[in-house]
Each structure stands twice: as C-alpha cells, then as structure tokens.
Amino acid sequence: xxxxxxxxxxxxxxxxPAGRALFVRQSxxxxxxxxxxxxxxxxxxxxIGAGIGWYPVFYALPFIAVGMLGPFSTYGLxxxxxxxxxxxxxxxxxxLSTVMPRSGGDYVFTSRFIPKAxxxxxxxxxFTLVFASLAIIAxxxxxxxxxxxxxxxIVGIGTGNTFMASANGxxxxxxxxxxxxxxxxxxxxxxxxIFWVVIQPTRxxxxxxxxxxxxxxxxxxxxxxxxxxxxxxxxxVTGLEKFAHTTPTALAKVAKADGTxxxxxxxxxDVFALMVGVLLFQYIGFQYSSYIAGEVRGNVKKSIxxxxxxxxxxxxFMNSVYVDLLSGSFGFGGQVGWGTLxxxxxxxxPLGQPNSMPLxxxxxQPGVWPIWLIVSLGSMLFPFLLCPVxxxxxxxxxxxxxxxxxxxxWFGVVSERLRAPINSIMVALGISVVLVIxxxxxxxxxxxxxxxxxxxxxTAWFAIVMLALTWIMPGxxxxxxxxxxxxxxxxxxxxxxxxxxxxxxxVFALVVYYFAGALPIWKSLTTPHVxxxxxxxxxxxxxxxxxxxxxxxxxxxxxxxxxxxxxxTQLLYQEIPPD
Numbered sequence: 001x002x003x004x005x006x007x008x009x010x011x012x013x014x015x016x017p018a019g020r021a022l023f024v025r026q027s028x029x030x031x032x033x034x035x036x037x038x039x040x041x042x043x044x045x046x047x048i049g050a051g052i053g054w055y056p057v058f059y060a061l062p063f064i065a066v067g068m069l070g071p072f073s074t075y076g077l078x079x080x081x082x083x084x085x086x087x088x089x090x091x092x093x094x095x096l097s098t099v100m101p102r103s104g105g106d107y108v109f110t111s112r113f114i115p116k117a118x119x120x121x122x123x124x125x126x127f128t129l130v131f132a133s134l135a136i137i138a139x140x141x142x143x144x145x146x147x148x149x150x151x152x153x154i155v156g157i158g159t160g161n162t163f164m165a166s167a168n169g170x171x172x173x174x175x176x177x178x179x180x181x182x183x184x185x186x187x188x189x190x191x192x193x194i195f196w197v198v199i200q201p202t203r204x205x206x207x208x209x210x211x212x213x214x215x216x217x218x219x220x221x222x223x224x225x226x227x228x229x230x231x232x233x234x235x236x237v238t239g240l241e242k243f244a245h246t247t248p249t250a251l252a253k254v255a256k257a258d259g260t261x262x263x264x265x266x267x268x269x270d271v272f273a274l275m276v277g278v279l280l281f282q283y284i285g286f287q288y289s290s291y292i293a294g295e296v297r298g299n300v301k302k303s304i305x306x307x308x309x310x311x312x313x314x315x316x317f318m319n320s321v322y323v324d325l326l327s328g329s330f331g332f333g334g335q336v337g338w339g340t341l342x343x344x345x346x347x348x349x350p351l352g353q354p355n356s357m358p359l360x361x362x363x364x365q366p367g368v369w370p371i372w373l374i375v376s377l378g379s380m381l382f383p384f385l386l387c388p389v390x391x392x393x394x395x396x397x398x399x400x401x402x403x404x405x406x407x408x409x410w411f412g413v414v415s416e417r418l419r420a421p422i423n424s425i426m427v428a429l430g431i432s433v434v435l436v437i438x439x440x441x442x443x444x445x446x447x448x449x450x451x452x453x454x455x456x457x458x459t460a461w462f463a464i465v466m467l468a469l470t471w472i473m474p475g476x477x478x479x480x481x482x483x484x485x486x487x488x489x490x491x492x493x494x495x496x497x498x499x500x501x502x503x504x505x506x507v508f509a510l511v512v513y514y515f516a517g518a519l520p521i522w523k524s525l526t527t528p529h530v531x532x533x534x535x536x537x538x539x540x541x542x543x544x545x546x547x548x549x550x551x552x553x554x555x556x557x558x559x560x561x562x563x564x565x566x567x568x569t570q571l572l573y574q575e576i577p578p579d
Contacts, residue, residue: 136390147380
C-alpha cells in the first residue's frame with residue numbers, strides 16, 4: 001500500500017514508476033529505497049574513514065603506552081573488547097527502530113522514551129552528535145588531500161618521477177602544512193565532489209556509496225594479503241634508511257621517550273579506557289542505518305540488525321586483526337613511533353607523511369608500486385565517502401528536529417527530486433565549509449586553540465567528548481522504555497532482554513567516559529601548576545563547552561518561541577513522529 005504525500009490531494013495519488021514499490025512518508029516525502037545491502041555499506045562508509053590506510057597512526061593517539069599481548073596490540077584488544085560490548089548497542093537499535101522506524105535515530109528514541117526531560121536531553125544529545133559529526137567531516141577532508149599526496153609519493157618512490165616525488169608540496173604552504181589558500185583550494189574541491197554525491201536522488205546516492213565502499217574494501221583485502229606476503233620488517237628497515245634516513249629503532253626510541261610504546265598491555269582502567277575512547281571514536285557510525293530507518297525497505301528489525309552487526313564485525317576485524325597483522329609485518333615499534341611524530345606535528349616525520357600502510361609498503365617493496373598506488377587510492381575512498389554519508393544522516397536528524405519544531409520547518413522541506421531534506425543538506429555543507437576555513441586560517445581565538453587553527457588531534461578529542469551522550473543514552477533508553485512506553489515496547493524484539501542489555505551497556509559507557517574523560521579532566525584541573533585554560537584549549541574541551549552552552553541557550557529560546565505560537569510540545573512528544 002502506498003501512502004499519499006501531504007502535497008497531493010487524496011483523490012489523486014502520485015503514480016509510482018514501474019518496478020518501484022515505494023513507501024512514501026505522508027509527512028515528508030522520504031521514500032523506502034534503502035536495501036539491507038545499502039544500509040550495511042552506509043554504516044561501513046560511516047565508520048571506516050581514514051582507517052584502511054591509517055589504522056597504525058591511531059596506536060599513538062591516546063598517548064598511552066601501547067604494547068603487544070600475543071598477536072594483539074593494546075589497540076587491537078581494545079577494539080575486540082569494545083566490539084563485544086557494541087553488540088548490545090546493535091540489539092538496542094534493532095529493537096527500538098522496529099517499534100519506531102523513523103529517521104532521526106537517538107533523537108527520536110530519547111525524546112519519546114525519557115519522561116519529562118526527554119525532549120531536552122534528546123536535543124542536547126543529537127545537537128552534540130551533529131556538531132561532532134561536522135567536526136569529523138572537517139577531520140576527514142584534509143585526510144583526503146593527505147592521501148593524494150601519499151599516492152603521489154608512492155609513484156615517486158616507485159618510478160623516480162621528480163614531480164611525484166615532490167607531492168608533499170601539493171596543497172601545502174612553505175612549511176609543508178595543508179593550510180592557507182593552497183589547503184583551502186584543495187579542500188573546497190573535495191567538498192564540491194562531496195556536494196555532487198550528496199545531492200543525488202536517494203536511490204542513486206546509496207548506489208554510489210555501496211559501489212565505492214565495496215571498491216575500498218577490495219583494496220583493503222589487497223593490502224592485507226599482498227602486504228603480508230611481500231613486506232617484512234627487514235625490508236621496512238632498508239626502505240626507511242633509503243627514503244627517510246631513519247630506522248624503526250630510532251622511531252621506537254621516540255615512542256618510548258614520549259610514553260606511547262610499552263612492553264605489554266596495561267588493563268589499568270585509567271589507561272585502557274583512553275584506548276577504548278579512541279575505539280569508540282573509530283566505531284561511531286556503525287549504527288547509523290538506524291538514523292535512516294524511515295527509508296529502509298523490508299523488515300526493519302532484520303535490516304537494521306544485519307546492517308549494524310555486519311558493519312560492527314567488519315569494524316572489529318579492521319581495527320584488530322587487520323591492523324595488528326600488518327603492523328607486526330612492518331615492525332610494530334617503528335609504527336608506533338612514526339604515528340607519535342605525526343600527532344606531535346614533528347618536523348622529523350618520516351617522508352613528511354603519516355605511516356599510511358601503502359606508503360610503508362612502497363618503501364619496503366618499491367618494485368610493485370602500482371599495487372600500493374591502487375591500495376592508496378582505494379584507502380582514500382573511505383575518508384571521502386564518510387563525508388556525504390554523515391551529511392545524509394545529519395539531514396535526517398535535522399528533519400526529525402523540524403517535525404518536532406526544534407528548528408524552523410524549512411529545515412525539513414524535502415525535495416521531490418532528491419527525496420531528501422535539501423535545506424538541511426545545504427546547511428550541513430555550509431558549516432563544513434566554515435570549519436574547513438578555520439582549519440586553513442588562524443581565525444579562532446587563542447583561548448580555543450593555541451595556533452588559531454583547528455587541527456586533527458584536538459578535533460579528534462573534541463569529537464570523542466561530544467559523542468558522550470550518543471554512546472550513553474541508548475542504554476538509558478533501553479532501561480526506561482519498558483516503563484515509560486509499554487504500549488510500544490510490548491512488540492519490540494528482545495523486549496525481555498532490553499533492561500539487562502541496557503544496564504550492561506550503560507555501565508560500560510559510563511565507566512569508559514569516567515576513566516577516559518571525567519577522571520583525567522579532574523586530575524588535570526586540580527593538579528598544581530597546571531594551566532587549566534591551556535589544558536581545556538588543547539584537549540578541545542573549551543570548544544565542547546561552547547557548543548553545549550549554545551545548545552542550551554538555543555533550546556530555551558526555541559521553547560519560548562513555540563510557547564508563543566501556541567504549540568503544545570508536551571502533546572507532540574507523546575506521539576511517534578508521523579510516517
């Protein structure tokens with residue numbers, strides 16, 4: 001049965017194209033055109049990002065001592081443990097999406113399941129998620145440019161071509177940083193291509209995402225198989241000496257001096273939780289098909305569960321087996337040290353680039369550079385793909401806000417051609433452009449960032465902090481839903497297990513954020529002789545506080561406007577969003 005869009009009179013339903021059984025949302029015009037396969041690769045594109053080539057770089061991001069326990073590193077073990085707990089999140093999303101298959105994800109769940117304060121918490125939760133996601137887009141755009149440079153370096157290493165050997169100068173200023181007009185020009189070109197992808201009609205958009213994600217994963221498979229067969233630590237030693245004038249031993253000494261390389265794996269909560277926090281940053285996105293549940297075809301429970309758990313399994317494999325096997329083959333200590341220099345912004349960074357796996361393989365085996373070039377270009381697909389996927393899901397959250405009058409109604413206007421809220425898409429792209437400008441020019445107050453620029457490291461920690469409610473609230477919703485909305489939950493899958501699942505996940509998320517967030521922040525701010533303002537600035541917390549304050553002020557203003565217009569928001573939130 002086909003519903004009738006609100007723009008059409010009841011006696012004249014729109015004619016559907018032959019062979020296309022679409023379920024049109026009466027209130028918005030969104031259509032059910034997303035298959036299970038589309039949803040799976042949508043999730044994969046949302047969380048892999050820079051990972052295929054850059055996973056070893058993240059060993060050093062939390063600046064804790066990373067070591068090995070058997071075949072797995074601290075990072076790999078954290079990936080596996082976090083992944084096991086994230087199965088619970090997948091079950092929660094599949095259950096709640098089944099009873100409320102609406103676009104908007106956690107915003108819809110929290111606003112409907114949490115009594116009284118639900119709308120307010122949902123707004124803060126979703127607003128911080130959206131802004132963190134926009135920051136992640138700004139994080140990924142220069143990574144696309146970095147991957148182009150790395151691809152050029154690979155060709156230069158393999159062929160000796162002078163132009164390609166100078167690829168580090170692409171998009172950079174005189175200091176070699178991707179900033180200034182060169183960096184902005186390259187970033188705007190990337191955003192222009194992202195714009196072209198994200199304004200495609202829904203069905204074509206998901207086809208593009210699916211095809212490119214499959215190509216990217218095929219390149220990851222090539223990297224894993226060929227890398228393990230052809231690259232050995234001794235060859236990496238020779239390559240580093242020849243092309244970078246350093247050695248893995250020297251890089252490992254740097255890591256030990258900075259405390260990022262240890263002799264084993266520490267499971268101390270205040271240490272291991274920091275790595276789990278980085279993994280939550282890596283995994284964010286595996287559940288995003290639930291944010292477009294109003295567009296998923298077929299059985300919602302089955303579709304969301306397959307897409308979410310399938311993407312999670314892929315994420316666990318890529319962040320543990322994949323990265324640890326290859327890093328072991330390349331020389332683990334050297335990889336940690338190389339990544340440390342990257343996050344420190346050191347001028348001694350080997351080859352002037354992070355330790356992208358195809359680049360490391362190219363210096364070890366330059367004779368097969370075409371294979372490493374293909375892998376490098378393939379690994380560029382995911383940081384690119386993440387951006388249109390994020391803009392897509394952000395637009396669906398904005399649509400849910402619009403239906404609930406949290407933002408002006410024009411945010412939720414759906415284009416008949418695109419079957420997507422075009423105004424929300426344009427706003428998200430516009431904010432992305434602003435953030436990219438802030439990455440390329442020192443326009444921010446020094447109270448927010450020491451250099452005046454947005455940078456990758458502070459952006460990553462900013463996103464981790466801003467995602468706190470997004471990780472915590474699914475567990476709270478699962479616990480509360482059975483009591484606050486028994487009318488909905490009585491038909492939910494896994495309903496008998498929702499409360500224990502919610503308790504276990506909520507405890508896990510709260511413990512992680514206590515040890516990885518609240519405790520180190522408190523210790524740092526209460527330690528004598530620590531400059532509190534500098535600490536807040538360098539960790540991105542100043543920016544986080546500013547965004548939260550803005551969300552609170554906006555909510556109060558918007559609530560006042562709705563009251564003045566006579567909108568009964570209490571009644572509104574008692575209803576499921578229209579479909």
